[in-house]
Amino acid sequence: MTKRILITLLGLILLIAGIAGIKTLQIRKMIAQGSQFVPPPEIVTTAVAEKDSWESLLTAVGSLEAVRGVTVSAELSGKVVGIEFEAGSTVQKGDILLRQDTSSEKARLPGAEAAVALARSNLDRYRELLQQRVISQAEYDSFSATYKQAVAEADNIRATIEKKTVRAPFGGRLGIRLVNLGQILNEGEAIVSLQAPDPIYANFLLPQQDLTQLGVGMAVRVTTDALPGETIEGTITAINPEVDAATRNIRLQATVPNPGEKLRPGMFASVAVVRPVQDPVLTIPATAVLYAPYSDSVFVVEEKPAEQGAEAGKVLRQQFVRLGRKHGDFVAVASGLEEGETVVSTGVFKLRNGQAVVVDNTLSPEFKLAPTVENN
Template sequence: MAFPNSLLDFTRIHQSVIYTSHHLALGPVLYCSREGFMKKFVIAISVGVLLVALAIVAVKGSQIMALIKMGESNQMPPTIISATEVVSQEWEQSLKTVGTLEAVQGVVVTADLPGRVTEILFKAGAEVRAGDVLVRQDITSEKAQLRAAEASVALAKSNLDRVDALYNKKVSSKSEFDAADARYKEAVAQADNIRSMIDKKTVKAPFAGRLGIRLINVGRDLGTGDAIVSLQAVDPIYVNFSLPQRDLPKISLGLKVRLTTDAVANKVFHGELTTINPEIDPVTRSVRVQASLDNKDLSLLPGMYAKLDVVLPEANKVLAVPATAISYATYGDSVFVVAQEKDEESGETKQVARQQFVRLGQRLGDFVAIEAGVSEGDTVVSTGVFKVRNGAPVVINNEAQPEFKENPQPADS
């Protein structure tokens, strides 16, 4: 250890010793005070955080309660809808089916006798009258045969006249007269047969109608029964269809029939029931029926498929609403009936929509029949059903309501 060299160094050493001794004496005390202070600090911080959390909960709770009170006092604005009254209508009853059109008279013109075609006097698709000549066949051979037959007729007539004169003078016998008369009649019949053959080789239209596609050409050798052209009389025109046997008591001759077909768009043809088959098909248990329709513009053709309505004489009385008033759902179809209700707090009367489940019937145009669930005179929501809720206030505005029809005719755009 080095000794101090002066008084100043001794003083410094003394102070250092005193300082060290002081700290060694106060160290445990200072450590204990610091630990207590930290515990108090943590407790104070926890209490502060708890108080802040309670304050936040109190503020938010008061805000939520205020919003709840505000929601209870406020009301949703009424929904604007269109409404219509449930009315009683008389709808016609009809039997719907499908059928096939058939010409009143239709035939494929054929050759009666074999022969070569020498002349065709018609155009495919033309209208012809009964008796118009369509085709001529070669008749040169028949003409020659006819000249020979006519000569035989003349000879037989001369013989008959001579025998008749002799018989009147009692010179000839009755048997000779009968033989001469028979030969004359045979010659006449032979000539008539040849004339008939010549006439049959001139093919004529058996009735008035429209011709089809030509099936022959000039120079063709026709055989007996070979087809020449189709001829159809289509004004009026028949439609054949079937109805179940359960509908047989409902139909009778003279009932009105409406027909539509996709071949003639946006047009309805009218006719009447003309024939009811006197027997039931044992396989299908249905009865075949035929109706006659006017076809002045010849737009209906044989073989066409058509949809039919057989109009029954008695009308059906129903309660009808527009189809847009129906709310369709898997658990049941419903409508919204507009009712008047009084507000208990304000005392004012307001209109509300009440959901009413219904049983639907048949459809006709834009309307649907209601079999149960509403009464005549009820007001139902006709448009805007999708935005209405049960018990919601509504306001009726029919300015934009569409026109509902029993027989709508949509125009092509």
């Protein structure tokens, strides 16, 4: 019985050893095949790094401000008896906006004018008496002062009546009405906003190191998300004579035409100052760059010479680059790439260093400096 068990165990051991040996040979064969396996070349599109000249721009963010803008307010206290404007309407200089109650001033005005007439008659009479030397010069001067006081009182009442008729100080567009009929206005209380929006100012800041490149009359381009795809051109009209001591920035103001009043005061805007010189740059498509936190890179296409047992072809070399500014579909390369080198232009995220490739540009997209979105 014991002999039979030993023979059975020995047979099992030999069987297992045989199976293990066969599997070991299979695995070694698979490893050998895997080490000799060459993946098929990846089909890629390419672009050539080329030199170009781009406009030299100084970019900044700013805000829009009306050339003339004010919140019209009450100069004197009084009750509102008439509102002569509609919210959002356009007015001309001198148009009446609001009337305040002037009944008490108008009631006092006839008495003041009568006092002026009486004082004038007395003054004429006393002038004759002075010439006849009936009265002294001091008495005449006293009557003359009385006349002037009466005139001043009448003029003061007329001025009060005029000030209680609120007029537009300049032409422009009105905002939302802030008062109601019958309301008692206090001195300085707001009535309505008045803005002259055409043209309009664009205020922005640039670093102090750019000061030598700036000048009045230089062209600017203003864009805002309120007008997508639209660029409005203007000119620099003022440069602040001092630099902000806290930020070391200099404040500039550009005047921009605003037909149709598409731009409104208070809007956020992007401003680009166009310098009179152009910058030489080395450009590649922006889609050719593999962006990464540690460094950006591109894949350069190189010729692979024929080796023993292998054919000639094209392989990739990953090259780290330092980028400059973007313009349309292109990006400038500051360093890491030479003119004339060919780089992969699309799909770089799926590539690796040393990979074999085949170039096929039949489906390559058209890269432009001023691309437009097409509605397909």
